[in-house]
Amino acid sequence: MVRFKSRYLLCEVCFADPRSRQCLEERAVFSGVRDAIARAHGDYGAACCAVSFTVKYLNAYTGILLLRCRKEHYRLLWSALPFIIHLESRGQRQPCRISSIHVGGTIRTCQRFLIRYNRQQLLRMLPGCQSEEERASVHRAVLSCSLKQLEEEGSSRDEDSD
Amino acid sequence: MTDYIFYIFLDMAVEYFAGTIPDCIHSMRRHDTKKPETASYERLVFRNASDYHYMKISLIFEGGNIRLNAAHFKQLIISSLRELYGEIGAALPFDVLKFEENTLSAVLRVYSSALVRLWSALTLLGCYQGQPCGIRVVQVTPFLLALSGNSRELKLD
Numbered sequence: 024m025v026r027f028k029s030r031y032l033l034c035e036v037c038f039a040d041p042r043s044r045q046c047l048e049e050r051a052v053f054s055g056v057r058d059a060i061a062r063a064h065g066d067y068g069a070a071c072c073a074v075s076f077t078v079k080y081l082n083a084y085t086g087i088l089l090l091r092c093r094k095e096h097y098r099l100l101w102s103a104l105p106f107i108i109h110l111e112s113r114g115q116r117q118p119c120r121i122s123s124i125h126v127g128g129t130i131r132t133c134q135r136f137l138i139r140y141n142r143q144q145l146l147r148m149l150p151g152c153q154s155e156e157e158r159a160s161v162h163r164a165v166l167s168c169s170l171k172q173l174e175e176e177g178s179s180r181d182e183d184s185d
Numbered sequence: 186m187t188d189y190i191f192y193i194f195l196d197m198a199v200e201y202f203a204g205t206i207p208d209c210i211h212s213m214r215r216h217d218t219k220k221p222e223t224a225s226y227e228r229l230v231f232r233n234a235s236d237y238h239y240m241k242i243s244l245i246f247e248g249g250n251i252r253l254n255a256a257h258f259k260q261l262i263i264s265s266l267r268e269l270y271g272e273i274g275a276a277l278p279f280d281v282l283k284f285e286e287n288t289l290s291a292v293l294r295v296y297s298s299a300l301v302r303l304w305s306a307l308t309l310l311g312c313y314q315g316q317p318c319g320i321r322v323v324q325v326t327p328f329l330l331a332l333s334g335n336s337r338e339l340k341l342d
Contacts, residue, residue, distance in 0.1 A: 060271075061271070062271060063271045063273055064271040064274070065266075065267065065268060065270040065271030065272075065274055066268065066269050066270075067269055067274075068270070
């Protein structure tokens with residue numbers, strides 16, 4: 024069968040100033056990444072990645088970003104991500120760093136990885152808890168991390184697996 | 186690869202008709218059934234002719250007398266690579282082995298894997314300091330010795 028295969032890059036955006044994470048916008052990330060590809064890979068790279076490049080998911084609270092591109096050119100996108108040093112949003116330049124944590128063929132595999140990753144991050148936060156309430160809320164969050172609930176919710180919107 | 190497979194089939198066909206099929210089908214040797222001792226040969230196929238490719242090119246301006254030196258010439262090619270392939274393309278390692286200022290012709294050396302990128306960047310070279318110009322590729326070869334003679338400029342007396 025002939026069909027378009029894509030690669031999903033799960034990335035994490037780290038800001039120098041933690042408060043500016045709230046002002047993260049999809050459009051800002053889209054134009055920032057596209058310009059970075061054009062600078063790093065020229066006209067050829069910009070054209071290759073522009074065909075099927077979108078920001079699929081952006082979480083402003085955790086800084087998780089999911090990018091999609093074609094399977095043949097995902098390395099161009101991947102290698103251009105370290106060259107991003109700031110993101111423009113509402114006329115302000117915020118210095119940031121984008122690091123990729125996972126490459127998957129479907130949104131579902133990225134989702135599974137993200138749940139495991141979030142669980143690890145929560146467990147890492149546990150020693151730094153100040154009070155019993157925080158500890159209890161972290162415990163509850165860790166226990167509620169599971170794919171089954173999400174599968175029941177999102178079974179209608181999931182994409183086919185590659 | 187297809188040549189190699191063809192030769193294997195040829196060997197097997199010859200041995201079939203001669204009446205002796207070797208037990209080991211994947212043998213790389215051909216046994217000569219006529220002579221008492223077996224004469225064997227081994228065929229080696231190299232896919233990559235050479236690590237480098239050499240290009241003989243000449244820079245052509247529409248009009249005007251423009252002087253360039255080797256450094257400007259290399260800078261011109263790097264700027265064309267940067268436009269087409271970005272910063273990573275501009276870092277493509279290539280060498281200008283020879284540059285003649287009078288005829289504006291040069292010999293470039295580039296890794297074989299990077300030949301397509303360099304050639305496409307040379308094709309799309311547009312202008313130098315506002316003057317329209319172009320690059321004519323005279324010869325491309327994986328062996329430097331081939332640049333010494335060109336059958337187009339050969340004079341037979």
